[in-house]
Amino acid sequence: MTRGTYLLAAAGGGSSSAKPAGYPLHFVPPTSRDDSKVGFCPKGLLDQEILKWQCCLVGHFLGSCPPYHVVKASLLKQGKAAGAVFIYVVSNGIFIFRFFDEADKARALKGGPWQIGKKQIYLQQWNHRSSLHRIDLKSIPIWITLPGLPLHYWCPSGLSIVGSTIGTPLFSDERTKRMDRLSFARICVELSAEESPPNFVIVLEEDGHSSQRVHYEGLPHHCSLCKVFGHT
Known part of the structure; x- marks a missing residue:
């Protein structure tokens, strides 16, 4: 059994003929820089994906952060959003807030800083250069x-x-x-x-x-x- 066949069998629950439910992917030939392989993303290729996340805010706790359910309950209660809000935790102290109403996002951004217990969460507009591991708060x-x-x-x-x-x-x-x-x-x-x-x-x-x-x-x-x- 080849490595590729093994991965498909594992993902499909034991059947080598079953297809995984995720995205189908394909090979994109990398380019090279300084004798190393690097990926290249053509201009405009991911514009639609950037637009998909444009109505998002990045929330950053400095130091330890409250549990996810505490953050979600507190901010939804304080923010009183008119539309849906999806909340994701991406790493310790960093959250993504995905709004489906631009006015809700604007109110959240301008209405802070938000208090969660005794800690504050600092909100910034997401952009495609935003780091999800460390945010330098200038x-x-x-x-x-x-x-x-x-x-x-x-x-x-x-x-x-x-x-x-x-x-x-x-x-x-x-x-x-x-x-x-x-x-x-x-x-x-x-x-x-x-x-x-x-x-x-x-x-x-x-x-x-x-x-x-x-x-x-x-x-x-x-x-x-x-x-x-x-x-x-």
Whole structure:
């Protein structure tokens, strides 16, 4: 029995004449580079496959991650998607979220960071160059608190000015909008790994300036050498 015949027999449950239920494949002659065989994918050949996964987000936990069923139940409850969402785990800490409604995907991407228990999951748009083994997080959305923020900054313009000294301001929480907790303001910003997160910032006004403390919620390790979050 040849090796190929043995593989078919194993896949077909013991019958060499049975065909496996998976994709039928064919040999594609490889090319060579530096005396090694390399595969070559012609331009446009896999465009339809790329489109198939275009409505996907890659979710990344830094460090240990909760069990699959906990992630699925929590995110489906928080996200309240109108259409179907398929959730796949591809490696420790990395999930694929496949949406069938573009608006659902947009809400999930813009509505984060999402909290699963005491851990945050960071979502990024999938593209055909996305790594499913390691994701270099060059920016993350993160919640920050601004203790003792001057009262005249409790508005979209004031919060945006302060938030822009830290990263790209995204939105505030509801209690900050209602101003029913004046001990600190809480906003979400897109934080870049290009710079070390500041512990305080300075805001200038025509008649003076103020120093504002900054606290981060669940800030992951920041590598100043590689300019990414997630390792030191």
